[in-house]
Structure formats: structure tokens, C-alpha cells
Amino acid sequence: MSRAKLPGLLGALTSLRRWPTVALFAIAVVIPFYADEFWLRTGFAVFAAVIGAVGLNLLSGTTGQLSLGHAFFLAVGAISYSFLSGEGSGGISGLGLPPLLAMIIAVAVSGLAGLLFSPVAARVRGLYLAIASLGLVVAGQHILNTATPLTGGFNGRSVPDFSLPGFSFSDSDPDLTVLGVPFGQAERLWYLGLLLAALSIIFANNLLRGRSGVALEAVRDNPLAAAVNGVDVAAYRARAFLLSSMYAGLSGVLYALSVGSVAPESFTIEVSVQYLVMIVLGGLGSMGGAAAGAAFVTALPLVLQQYSDSLPFLSAPGSGGVSYADAARFAYGAAVVLIVLVEPTGAAGLARRARKHLRGPASSSDTNDRERKKSTSRTSTQNSAPMVAAAVIAASPDTIPEK
Amino acid sequence: MNAPGGPIPGGGSTATDETLRSRADGSAASPPRRDRNQQSEEQAPQRLRIEGVSVTFGALKALSDVSISVEPGHIHAIIGPNGAGKSTLFNVLSGLYSTSAGKVWLGNTELTSRRPHQITELGIGRAFQNIALPSHATVARSLMLGRHHLTRAGFLRTGLRLPSTIREQERHRARVREIAEFLGLGDLFDVEVSGLSYGDRKRVEVGRALATEPRVLLLDEPVAGMNATESSRMAGQLRAIRESLGVTILLVEHDMAMVMAIADRVTVLDFGTVIASGTPAEIQRDPDVIRAYLGSADGISKAPSDAPPTSWRDKL
Numbered sequence: 001m002s003r004a005k006l007p008g009l010l011g012a013l014t015s016l017r018r019w020p021t022v023a024l025f026a027i028a029v030v031i032p033f034y035a036d037e038f039w040l041r042t043g044f045a046v047f048a049a050v051i052g053a054v055g056l057n058l059l060s061g062t063t064g065q066l067s068l069g070h071a072f073f074l075a076v077g078a079i080s081y082s083f084l085s086g087e088g089s090g091g092i093s094g095l096g097l098p099p100l101l102a103m104i105i106a107v108a109v110s111g112l113a114g115l116l117f118s119p120v121a122a123r124v125r126g127l128y129l130a131i132a133s134l135g136l137v138v139a140g141q142h143i144l145n146t147a148t149p150l151t152g153g154f155n156g157r158s159v160p161d162f163s164l165p166g167f168s169f170s171d172s173d174p175d176l177t178v179l180g181v182p183f184g185q186a187e188r189l190w191y192l193g194l195l196l197a198a199l200s201i202i203f204a205n206n207l208l209r210g211r212s213g214v215a216l217e218a219v220r221d222n223p224l225a226a227a228v229n230g231v232d233v234a235a236y237r238a239r240a241f242l243l244s245s246m247y248a249g250l251s252g253v254l255y256a257l258s259v260g261s262v263a264p265e266s267f268t269i270e271v272s273v274q275y276l277v278m279i280v281l282g283g284l285g286s287m288g289g290a291a292a293g294a295a296f297v298t299a300l301p302l303v304l305q306q307y308s309d310s311l312p313f314l315s316a317p318g319s320g321g322v323s324y325a326d327a328a329r330f331a332y333g334a335a336v337v338l339i340v341l342v343e344p345t346g347a348a349g350l351a352r353r354a355r356k357h358l359r360g361p362a363s364s365s366d367t368n369d370r371e372r373k374k375s376t377s378r379t380s381t382q383n384s385a386p387m388v389a390a391a392v393i394a395a396s397p398d399t400i401p402e403k
Numbered sequence: 404m405n406a407p408g409g410p411i412p413g414g415g416s417t418a419t420d421e422t423l424r425s426r427a428d429g430s431a432a433s434p435p436r437r438d439r440n441q442q443s444e445e446q447a448p449q450r451l452r453i454e455g456v457s458v459t460f461g462a463l464k465a466l467s468d469v470s471i472s473v474e475p476g477h478i479h480a481i482i483g484p485n486g487a488g489k490s491t492l493f494n495v496l497s498g499l500y501s502t503s504a505g506k507v508w509l510g511n512t513e514l515t516s517r518r519p520h521q522i523t524e525l526g527i528g529r530a531f532q533n534i535a536l537p538s539h540a541t542v543a544r545s546l547m548l549g550r551h552h553l554t555r556a557g558f559l560r561t562g563l564r565l566p567s568t569i570r571e572q573e574r575h576r577a578r579v580r581e582i583a584e585f586l587g588l589g590d591l592f593d594v595e596v597s598g599l600s601y602g603d604r605k606r607v608e609v610g611r612a613l614a615t616e617p618r619v620l621l622l623d624e625p626v627a628g629m630n631a632t633e634s635s636r637m638a639g640q641l642r643a644i645r646e647s648l649g650v651t652i653l654l655v656e657h658d659m660a661m662v663m664a665i666a667d668r669v670t671v672l673d674f675g676t677v678i679a680s681g682t683p684a685e686i687q688r689d690p691d692v693i694r695a696y697l698g699s700a701d702g703i704s705k706a707p708s709d710a711p712p713t714s715w716r717d718k719l
Contacts (some may be wrong), residue, residue: 015582203562210561210572211554217537218548227519228497230615243558309719
């Protein structure tokens with residue numbers, strides 16, 4: 001276990017010095033030079049989801065507080081951004097603020113919404129928070145459908161492009177060509193998403209390694225022991241909820257930018273469930289795992305849609321066969337069941353196993369023994385994985401609206 | 404200090420204790436006492452007073468009118484049959500249960516109205532009977548939880564890993580390493596807790612409570628489930644904690660030989676009331692105590708026992 005001595009972001013980067021992370025990041029940096037627009041847009045949607053999943057993982061994976069209200073905070077972020085940066089027209093109002101400012105305020109507003117709900121989040125434990133937060137999504141749907149000037153009502157509202165002063169995240173203004181590759185909206189958004197997702201993961205990982213992470217995990221593992229060792233359990237539950245809602249808010253802003261419009265159907269309970277699926281598949285408590293889970297769950301339906309013509313068994317939506325959306329749901333439904341049965345620590349656990357195998361069977365029986373103990377020791381997250389899965393299954397609506 | 408109540412099971416007590424003491428004093432350097440808080444001046448030793456405490460659960464009186472005074476620097480043992488209210492008393496002291504009557508004071512500060520983490524800040528550390536450690540964390544990380552109230556970095560500073568945060572972390576990690584070495588856990592500092600033996604995990608539990616820099620250390624059955632070697636080692640370490648750190652120790656323990664060997668005072672609880680209090684020698688002669696343990700069987704086999712009732716007869 002290497003401890004970084006460098007301060008700040010630099011230290012954080014060196015703390016992630018393990019080569020797979022660096023390699024992955026390097027690949028992500030060069031992808032816009034090779035991939036076509038579909039993959040870049042898919043990637044941006046994935047980055048948006050990664051931020052949301054990391055936020056939910058801090059709450060549910062690290063602190064042990066299950067939330068089904070994540071879609072609500074995604075909506076708060078997305079709607080706040082659209083309202084703050086949009087121009088009003090046709091019964092829909094907007095403030096026309098600079099998009100960067102709108103993004104920052106949108107995250108703050110999501111945090112405020114989380115703060116308002118945090119007295120509840122502080123007092124209920126685990127599965128009970130899932131039930132309490134379910135109410136947020138129900139209320140959120142009602143607001144989204146009825147507060148037309150703010151949300152655009154049933155039909156939703158469009159989302160203004162993102163821009164920094166002097167730099168627009170669109171196809172022009174300024175026209176940009178890097179190494180012979182024209183940088184349009186998709187390329188620019190890719191880098192925006194990559195940057196924000198990377199910063200989100202780094203922040204979360206730093207949090208986990210430090211004092212806050214020790215306290216949050218103690219709250220999850222044994223609240224009484226946490227309290228007796230000086231942790232204000234209620235305050236930490238509230239803070240975890242607040243932070244998680246801010247992550248969700250940022251994720252919501254990026255989601256809105258990725259889709260280009262926001263409507264109530266984008267923030268249903270199914271979305272909350274999808275986020276839980278992401279962190280279960282990725283491995284509760286592991287931020288890298290959450291990112292992997294987010295990539296799988298977000299990209300799968302998009303990819304299946306793109307290639308539905310060339311894939312067998314898939315038929316067009318509404319034609320009676322298995323549509324790409326159905327297929328994606330089957331796939332990640334099966335993945336959840338498999339993960340809970342085979343490797344409850346998710347993709348992160350699989351990665352740990354793979355690393356162990358890569359190190360080879362040369363290791364002595366002593367280290368094998370230690371590894372075995374390590375793998376049996378993940379009980380706290382192991383135990384919550386089936387619980388999350390149960391919540392996922394219980395909360396899944398029978399009929400899911402087609403996008 | 405000799406064990407008046409007979410030999411500690413399975414071990415020449417004095418010899419082991421001597422080696423332990425030399426170990427605690429010599430090889431593992433005793434950590435110097437630190438100021439609990441930089442801002443507060445070192446305070447005079449404070450007496451822990453439990454005054455007329457009653458706790459009821461519905462119709463059940465778990466504690467009735469319990470008064471105990473724990474002198475600073477003492478090792479004070481609370482003994483009694485299963486279900487006597489010992490754990491309830493500890494839960495009152497650490498703020499997990501509220502009382503229906505009575506108060507607890509540390510010096511001039513009332514504890515009963517405070518929440519658990521505030522009580523920790525005031526200087527009450529507690530180690531649990533059932534090991535309550537995160538299984539996947541290292542010894543170092545487990546002990547760092549005890550530093551929580553002594554450190555300040557919030558979410559933002561931790562997430563940004565500011566230089567001041569890292570310095571704070573390093574400083575407290577060094578102190579925690581001292582504590583680990585003091586308890587003979589130095590070699591295991593970066594090992595996951597789940598890989599440790601039962602006795603080592605028990606010591607990590609005690610170490611975490613010590614890491615809060617307590618004035619009073621509450622230990623709930625520190626040697627329960629330990630083998631003879633482990634428990635006499637623990638006995639030596641408890642003495643060392645008291646002597647070199649000046650920490651008052653209040654312990655609940657079923658192991659009579661250990662209690663009689665290390666306690667300065669013993670309080671006996673039975674059915675939620677104090678039936679005797681005094682030095683170990685006085686307690687062993689007390690007719691009420693003998694009656695509680697040997698007399699009527701109904702006082703013994705009430706709760707599902709983690710230590711069989713017969714052990715009481717054997718050990719007294």
C-alpha cells in the first residue's frame with residue numbers, strides 16, 4: 001500500500017498510479033482521435049452516469065445507506081441547469097445565465113435539496129432510507145409533470161449547449177481542429193465528461209482513504225462502534241447524503257447536456273434502480289467498480305440500439321419481439337443475479353481476483369492464506385449486495401416506459 | 404501483584420506478568436501521555452461517578468439505583484452473573500442507553516445527557532466485548548477511527564487531500580503506530596484485521612479505544628474467549644496502560660482470576676443492583692457475593708450464558 005506524499009491533486013493522481021488506471025485514462029484521452037461520433041456521445045453519457053454512480057456508491061456502498069431517490073437529484077441538477085442557463089419561451093421560463101455558472105448553481109441546488117432531505121437521511125438506517133427516498137422520486141415526477149414554467153411539463157424542455165467564456169461546446173465558436181481531427185461538439189463534450197468524471201472519482205477516492213472514509217465505513221459496518229469512537233453517526237449519514245446528492249446533481253447536468261432535452265420520463269424510479277444496478281455490478285464501496293458498472297449499464301442499450309440491425313433476435317421497438325431496450329434490461333438483470341451469486345463484491349472483486357491470478361501461483365501458501373482471508377473478509381459489502389439486489393428487484397416496475 | 408484467588412488458569416501468573424511488564428516497559432516503549440486537546444490544559448484526574456442510575460426496558464428493571472465511584476487511576480472491575488446489568492451499565496456510560504433516573508459524572512461534567520460521540524470527546528473510551536472492527540480494514544485504519552474526534556479534516560479537505568490534511572493524517576498515524584507498538588501490534592500494523600488471531604483482534608479493539616486518548620477506558624470482557632497465554636498478556640497490558648498512561652480502567656470481566664489479580668476495586672452487580680463493593684479480598688469474603696454466585700441457582704442461570712455458570716463456582 002503506497003502512501004502518496006504529494007499534496008493536493010498531484011498527490012491524488014500519484015495515488016492512482018497503478019498502471020491500469022493510467023492506461024485507461026490514456027486510452028480515454030486519445031479515443032476522440034479515432035472513434036466516431038456515436039461512440040463519443042455514448043462515452044459522454046457514460047461519464048455522466050459514472051459521476052452519478054460514484055455519488056450513489058459513496059452513500060450506499062461506503063456508508064451503507066440505500067437510496068432510491070437518486071433519480072430525483074439527477075432531475076434537480078438537470079432541471080436547474082436547463083432553467084438557469086435557458087432562455088424563456090412559450091410558457092417556459094429561464095434565466096439565461098452563463099452555462100458554467102448555471103452548472104455550479106445546479107450542483108449547489110441539488111446539494112440544497114439533499115440538505116433539506118438529510119434530516120430524514122440522518123435518522124433512518126440502510127433499507128429504510130430506500131423506502132423513505134422512494135417518496136422523493138414520486139414527488140419529483142409530480143413536480144416535473146406539473147411545474148411547466150420550470151420543467152417544461154410532460155414534454156420537457158430543451159437544454160442549452162454548455163460553454164465556457166470564449167469556448168463553446170458545440171460544433172463551432174471557435175472552430176477547432178486538433179492534429180487534423182475536427183473537434184466538434186462530441187469531441188469537446190467527451191473531454192468535459194472525462195475531466196469531470198476523473199475529478200469525481202479522485203475526490204471520492206481521496207475521501208475514502210482519509211478521515212471521512214474511515215468514519216463513513218465505520219457508520220456502515222457498526223454504527224454503535226462508530227458512535228462510541230467519536231463519530232457523530234447522524235451527521236455523517238446526513239453529510240454522505242448531501243454529497244451524494246451533489247454528485248447526482250452534476251451527473252444530471254451532464255445527462256441533460258448529453259440528451260439535449262429533459263423530460264419527466266428520464267427521471268423515473270427505473271433510473272434510481274439502474275444506478276443501484278451500476279454500483280452492485282461494479283462492487284459496493286469501490287469507486288472504480290462504480291465507474292465500470294455505470295459504463296456497462298449506460299452503454300449497453302445504446303450499443304444494442306446502434307447495432308440492432310446486425311444483431312440476431314433483436315427487433316424494432318413495438319414490433320412485438322425483443323427490442324434493444326428489453327435485451328439490455330435482460331442482460332443487466334442477468335448480470336445482477338450472476339454477480340450476487342458468484343462474486344458479491346462485483347467487478348471490483350473480479351478485478352482483485354484477476355490481479356491475484358496475474359501475480360501467479362508462485363505465491364507461497366502463506367500469502368494464499370492471507371488472500372483467502374482477504375476475500376472472505378469483504379463481508380460488510382458482501383452482505384449489502386444481496387440487500388441492494390433485493391431492493392432493486394422489489395422496486396423494479398413491471399412495465400417500464402419505452403424511451 | 405499476586406493472584407489471591409488462585410492461579411490464573413494454565414499459567415504461572417507472576418512469571419508471565421513480569422515478562423509482560425518488562426515487555427511493556429522495555430521493548431515496546433511506553434507512549435508518553437499526550438494532551439487530549441491542545442486547547443485544554445491538562446486537567447486534574449477526574450473521578451467517574453455513577454449516581455443512583457436506573458434503567459428500565461418496559462417492565463424490566465435492568466438497573467436500579469446503581470451508584471459506583473471510580474477513582475482516577477484505578478482498575479475497577481464490575482462483576483456479576485449474566486443478566487446482572489453490567490453491559491447495560493456500560494451502555495449508559497457510553498451514552499447508548501438513556502437512564503430513567505440518576506446521573507453519571509466525569510469530574511464536574513455530566514455525561515448522561517450527552518450523545519455517544521460527545522462522551523468520547525470528554526474522555527471515555529470503550530472497547531466492545533464482541534469485536535466491532537471493520538473486517539476489511541488494516542490495523543492502522545481501524546485504530547485511526549479512534550483519532551476521529553482528535554482530527555478535524557472535513558469532507559472537502561479530505562477529498563482534496565490538502566497538505567494540511569495529509570500532515571494531520573501523518574501525525575495521527577504516527578501516534579496510532581505508537582499505540583499499536585505499545586500493545587504489541589507493531590508488526591501487524593498494515594495487516595488486515597480479518598487475518599489476525601482472536602487475541603490480536605481483541606487487542607486491536609482495546610487499541611482503538613486507547614487511540615481516542617481516553618481518561619477512562621471501558622473494557623467489556625477484554626479476555627473473554629482468550630486462551631491462558633493471551634489473557635495473561637492482556638492483564639499485563641492493562642496494568643501497563645494504567646501505569647504508563649494514567650488511564651482509569653473500568654472493566655466488566657467474567658474471568659475471576661484475572662479480576663482478582665489486577666483490580667484495585669471490585670463492584671458486584673446482581674439483578675441490576677450493587678450488592679457489594681470493595682477490594683478483591685473483601686469481595687471474596689462477602690457473604691452476599693458468595694450467596695449470589697453459589698446460593699440460589701436462579702441468580703445464575705437466567706440469561707443465555709457466554710460463560711457457563713459453573714465457571715463462577717470454580718473461580719471464586
